[in-house]
Amino acid sequence: MMSFTVGDVVAERDIHLTRESLVRYAGASGDFNPIHYRDDVAESVGLPGVLAHGMLTMGIASSVVVAALGDTGTITEYGVRFTKPVVVDPADGAHVHVLATVGAVDETSARIDLKVTFGETTVLGKAQLRVAI
Structure with missing residues (x-):
């Protein structure tokens, strides 16, 4: 059984997204909104470029914790606020950083707080x- 102490780092990881990542996610999720693969459409609606799917970013963040806990943990709740987009450059892609720390512990569960950033910007609040547990 894994023990949790407030403040402990559970996991930390950098994930590199590419335009190919977005195409693969679109196929898996069925979300083919063109803001996720066409710069001209993204720019026509006032976006700075092609954006990663919010649910992809959310899934990546939780997968970092799942990979760290393995079979020792069962996620019973998960929530985020989408605060800023992840803009995926056609050549360089985008780097998303996930830091998971223990925020609280009680008799039956631990709350894991995720800090998810793109550059200096927090993208999930x-x-x-x-x-x-």
């Missing part, structure tokens, strides 16, 4: 998941 109030990103927290609860793990049964």
Whole structure:
């Protein structure tokens, strides 16, 4: 059984997204909104460029914790606020950083707080998941 102490780092990881990542996610999710693959459409609606799917960013963040916990943890709750977009450059892609720390512990669960950033910008706010212990 894994023990959790407030402040401990559960996991930390950098994820590199490419335009190919977005195409693969679109195929898996069925979300073919052109703001996720066409610069001209993204720019025509006032966006700075092609954006990663919000749910892709959310999924990546939780997968970092799942990979760290393995079979030792069961996620019982997960929530985020989408605060800023992840702009995926056609040549360089985008780097997303996930830092997962223990925010609170009680008798039955631990709250894991996620700090998810793109450059210096936090892209998911109030990103927290609860793990049964």
